Amino acid sequence: MQMDDPIDFSLYLVTDRSLLAGKTYLETLEQALIGGVTVVQIREKDSDTAEFLQIAQESKAICDRYKVPLIINDRIDIALAVDARGVHLGQSDMPINVARKLMPEGSIIGISCNSVDEVCRARESKADYVGLGSVWDTQTKRLTKVPIGVRGLGVMLEALDGSEIKAVAIGGIKSTNLARLIHGSWSHTSHGLDGVAVVSDIVAAPDPKKAAQLLKSTFIACKKAALSFDRTSLWSRDEILDKAITIMEGVRTLNPVIHQITNVVVSNQSANITLALGASPIMATAPEEMSDLAKLSGALLINIGTLRAESLEGMRKGGYYGNAAKKPVVLDPVGVGASDFRKSFVNELLNSWQPSVIKGNAGELAVLAGSSEAASRGVDSTAGFKDPVSFVKQLARKERCIILLTGETDYISDGKRVFALKNGHPLLGKITGSGCMLGSCVASYCAAANILVKAVDIEGKLTRGGDFLSAAIGAVLTLTIASELAATRKDIGIGSFVSILIDEVAALQPETVRRLAKVEEIE
Ligand SMILES: Cc1ncc(COP(=O)(O)OP(=O)(O)O)c(N)n1
Numbered sequence: 270m271q272m273d274d275p276i277d278f279s280l281y282l283v284t285d286r287s288l289l290a291g292k293t294y295l296e297t298l299e300q301a302l303i304g305g306v307t308v309v310q311i312r313e314k315d316s317d318t319a320e321f322l323q324i325a326q327e328s329k330a331i332c333d334r335y336k337v338p339l340i341i342n343d344r345i346d347i348a349l350a351v352d353a354r355g356v357h358l359g360q361s362d363m364p365i366n367v368a369r370k371l372m373p374e375g376s377i378i379g380i381s382c383n384s385v386d387e388v389c390r391a392r393e394s395k396a397d398y399v400g401l402g403s404v405w406d407t408q409t410k411r412l413t414k415v416p417i418g419v420r421g422l423g424v425m426l427e428a429l430d431g432s433e434i435k436a437v438a439i440g441g442i443k444s445t446n447l448a449r450l451i452h453g454s455w456s457h458t459s460h461g462l463d464g465v466a467v468v469s470d471i472v473a474a475p476d477p478k479k480a481a482q483l484l485k486s487t488f489i490a491c492k493k494a495a496l497s498f499d500r501t502s503l504w505s506r507d508e509i510l511d512k513a514i515t516i517m518e519g520v521r522t523l524n525p526v527i528h529q530i531t532n533v534v535v536s537n538q539s540a541n542i543t544l545a546l547g548a549s550p551i552m553a554t555a556p557e558e559m560s561d562l563a564k565l566s567g568a569l570l571i572n573i574g575t576l577r578a579e580s581l582e583g584m585r586k587g588g589y590y591g592n593a594a595k596k597p598v599v600l601d602p603v604g605v606g607a608s609d610f611r612k613s614f615v616n617e618l619l620n621s622w623q624p625s626v627i628k629g630n631a632g633e634l635a636v637l638a639g640s641s642e643a644a645s646r647g648v649d650s651t652a653g654f655k656d657p658v659s660f661v662k663q664l665a666r667k668e669r670c671i672i673l674l675t676g677e678t679d680y681i682s683d684g685k686r687v688f689a690l691k692n693g694h695p696l697l698g699k700i701t702g703s704g705c706m707l708g709s710c711v712a713s714y715c716a717a718a719n720i721l722v723k724a725v726d727i728e729g730k731l732t733r734g735g736d737f738l739s740a741a742i743g744a745v746l747t748l749t750i751a752s753e754l755a756a757t758r759k760d761i762g763i764g765s766f767v768s769i770l771i772d773e774v775a776a777l778q779p780e781t782v783r784r785l786a787k788v789e790e791i792e
């Protein structure tokens with residue numbers, strides 16, 4: 270191992286002797302190295318200099334045996350004394366330019382960053398790497414700054430575009446949330462993390478070797494999958510329609526279970542529309558059963574229409590276990606702009622799990638995008654976007670999922686392509702819950718799309734890789750074309766429309782969808 274060998278940052282162990290679970294510190298370190306840790310930072314917050322030095326010397330001897338570089342937290346004197354490969358500095362530690370003068374040439378200097386400004390300063394000071402965090406809350410350290418969340422990482426990574434500076438994320442990272450971290454932090458300029466820094470998931474594990482192996486293999490698989498995220502599909506509009514119809518038929522033959530955490534106003538009609546599609550609804554909200562339901566169901570719908578404090582944990586856990594079980598999760602952020610409670614909760618959800626589709630009206634999606642362009646009143650949108658095509662494309666890139674913007678024309682994008690759908694009848698806007706029923710349709714179609722995937726290489730992916738673009742298109746066509754057919758019935762009114770709509774969805778034929786579909790791709 271030479272001083273100028275490049276460092277592999279993929280699994281960066283930060284030590285903490287207070288968290289050991291049964292094994293000694295040195296055993297734990299060695300097991301972690303055998304498990305695949307690629308760089309080690311000695312972090313001794315409560316030791317005096319003599320103890321820190323001794324731990325650092327012993328750690329260095331073990332790291333040398335495994336040819337893994339050693340970094341020292343905060344203390345340049347200790348780094349020099351043990352001939353460490355570098356130091357990790359905090360924002361209030363010694364400035365990088367001073368540390369650089371004290372450390373031997375070729376040493377690695379890393380710095381913690383919690384904001385884009387700090388990343389820019391790290392760039393100016395020529396840091397070798399940045400530790401971005403804390404991503405999530407953590408029991409390991411008392412945080413003085415608000416966690417940045419997965420989506421906060423993307424903009425920080427973007428600030429490193431064009432530089433050689435490496436980036437690792439830190440704070441609350443576990444093998445179970447790693448896929449969400451890697452996929453969700455990827456910047457829209459395609460800048461991803463070089464590694465993850467982990468304390469408790471390794472140090473406090475009963476088997477640190479196994480914990481490190483799992484983190485390492487998950488990181489590698491997720492990075493590979495994230496790099497292949499770029500959908501290069503060149504399907505024509507007609508092929509997409511074919512796929513949407515195949516998915517529609519798939520729902521009827523596969524009869525997937527659709528887990529729905531939805532609002533109390535629409536629960537009954539959402540369950541009925543799901544049955545009419547050919548899927549099987551389960552409307553369950555208890556956090557205790559989310560893990561089992563994620564395994565059992567084909568997809569999860571989360572609709573925040575009647576959000577209450579008691580609903581929060583179920584939604585947090587539902588999405589988390591949905592991701593873990595590689596099932597599509599559909600988010601319907603109903604009325605998200607109505608209150609700060611909804612806004613901050615949806616923000617929290619999007620930082621903790623990855624949806625496959627987000628559907629919403631202009632007002633709702635504007636809130637998610639941080640745009641003031643489209644207004645809303647309660648759960649209704651009162652105005653649209655000047656350029657909905659660019660809007661959905663950009664939001665899909667930012668959130669790394671399919672975006673379905675509902676309105677007189679519905680727009681659907683995967684971040685690369687945008688489809689405009691013009692079916693539907695004004696009666697849909699006169700009943701309550703038509704948007705929520707659409708959420709059930711999207712979840713049902715995503716479930717079938719995710720089951721229909723043929724060649725499955727699911728390692729590192731958040732789902733089996735279903736075609737959720739065609740699924741969302743198929744779902745919109747089904748509900749809107751059925752609404753047109755329902756509206757032709759004699760004496761139709763608001764009350765009867767809901768029942769007839771459900772009947773029409775059940776009776777809808779693929780040829781009818783093909784014949785009536787008003788779908789175009791917008792270049
Ligand atoms: C890789 C990595 N990133 C961030 C930190 C946090 O460092 P700092 O802000 O200096 O806080 P302490 O670790 O000193 O409590 C880190 N240690 N490693």
Ligand SMILES: Cc1ncsc1CCOP(=O)(O)O
Binds near residue numbers: 406440466
């Ligand atoms: C040192 C540090 N800096 C920011 S969060 C953190 C601790 C991360 O620990 P864990 O991986 O156990 O959440």
